[in-house]
Structures are given as C-alpha cells and as structure tokens.
Amino acid sequence: MRNMFIFMLKGAYDNIGRIIFAKDRKTSIQMRNKILAGQVTYPKTVNEDACIGCGACANICPVDAIDMELLKKPVKITKSYVKEKHPVFNPLKCMYCFQCHDNCPIFAFYGMPAAIHPRHVGDFDINLAELLQQPIVMKDKKEIDAIVALLDEKAKKLMTEG
Ligand code: SF4
Numbered sequence: 001m002r003n004m005f006i007f008m009l010k011g012a013y014d015n016i017g018r019i020i021f022a023k024d025r026k027t028s029i030q031m032r033n034k035i036l037a038g039q040v041t042y043p044k045t046v047n048e049d050a051c052i053g054c055g056a057c058a059n060i061c062p063v064d065a066i067d068m069e070l071l072k073k074p075v076k077i078t079k080s081y082v083k084e085k086h087p088v089f090n091p092l093k094c095m096y097c098f099q100c101h102d103n104c105p106i107f108a109f110y111g112m113p114a115a116i117h118p119r120h121v122g123d124f125d126i127n128l129a130e131l132l133q134q135p136i137v138m139k140d141k142k143e144i145d146a147i148v149a150l151l152d153e154k155a156k157k158l159m160t161e162g
C-alpha cells in the first residue's frame with residue numbers, strides 16, 4: 001500500500017512537472033509558440049539568383065506546387081534573354097519527389113547539382129550571363145548528324161515515291 005502511494009505520488013509529481021514546467025519537452029517553447037501562431041517559415045527552396053525563369057520546374061511538378069509568376073522587375077540575363085517570371089512554390093502541396101530539382105537546367109530548385117537532394121538551397125557561384133552564352137557542346141554530335149542524314153534520306157525517298 002505504501003509503495004502504491006509512493007508510485008502515485010511520483011506519477012503526479014512527474015505530470016505536474018510536464019504540464020507546468022514543460023519537463024521532458026522535445027520541442028522548444030519558441031518553436032511551439034511559432035507553430036501555434038502560424039509563423040513557421042520554410043527554408044529557402046529556390047535560388048532566385050541562379051534561377052533563369054524557364055518554367056521547367058512548374059511544368060514538371062506533378063501536383064502543381066509551383067506557379068510561374070511575373071516579376072515586378074524583369075531581369076536581363078543576356079543580350080537576348082530576359083527573365084520575366086519566377087517560380088513561386090507552395091510547400092503545403094509539395095510531395096518531395098524532386099522532379100523540379102532534377103529537371104532544372106541549373107539546379108536552382110532544391111539545391112545544387114547532386115545525386116542526393118539537399119533540403120536547403122546552397123550558395124551559387126556562377127555567372128549566369130556567361131553560362132548562357134557558352135555554346136552547347138553535344139558530345140555525340142556525330143551520331144546526331146548521322147541520324148539526321150538518315151531521316152533526311154528517308155524523307156526524300158518518301159517524297160519521290162509519293
Ligand atoms: S519536389 Fe516534386 S512535388 Fe515538390 S515542388 Fe518539386 S516537383 Fe513539385
């Protein structure tokens with residue numbers, strides 16, 4: 001009986017500690033208050049400086065979590081390319097498939113080039129204007145030329161037969 005009384009007393013003491021003094025709390029009080037006040041901010045997802053506004057991320061997203069919105073001030077990146085839109089991301093819709101990351105030409109969505117997908121967008125030390133002016137080098141250009149020549153030949157043949 002005495003043991004039972006001590007056991008109950010200890011339980012009450014522990015619970016009072018938990019309820020009044022937040023003993024054993026795993027979430028910080030600041031975080032709890034932020035959650036209750038709806039003030040939780042999500043980590044930065046898009047590297048705005050790196051993004052060229054191509055819209056690939058918005059096109060590929062399977063749940064429409066990304067909208068391309070017009071920029072108030074368009075950004076001239078090269079002589080002939082102006083960034084007019086930027087992706088606006090809705091984290092509540094995102095299911096973290098990372099298609100946006102994998103299909104972004106410069107990995108401006110969800111981080112840097114990597115086989116894994118970092119949650120935070122890191123530093124981006126690339127001159128976009130220079131990057132976009134570099135000629136695209138096709139590694140298998142010979143193969144592509146051969147395919148084009150073959151298709152050309154077939155098209156010509158079809159036209160003469162028709
Ligand atoms: S991770 Fe997937 S669901 Fe989330 S924004 Fe990117 S493409 Fe959309």
Ligand code: SF4
Pocket residue numbers: 046050051052053054055056057058086087103104105106107108109
């Ligand atoms: S795919 Fe990349 S570069 Fe294109 S709009 Fe999305 S984040 Fe920007």
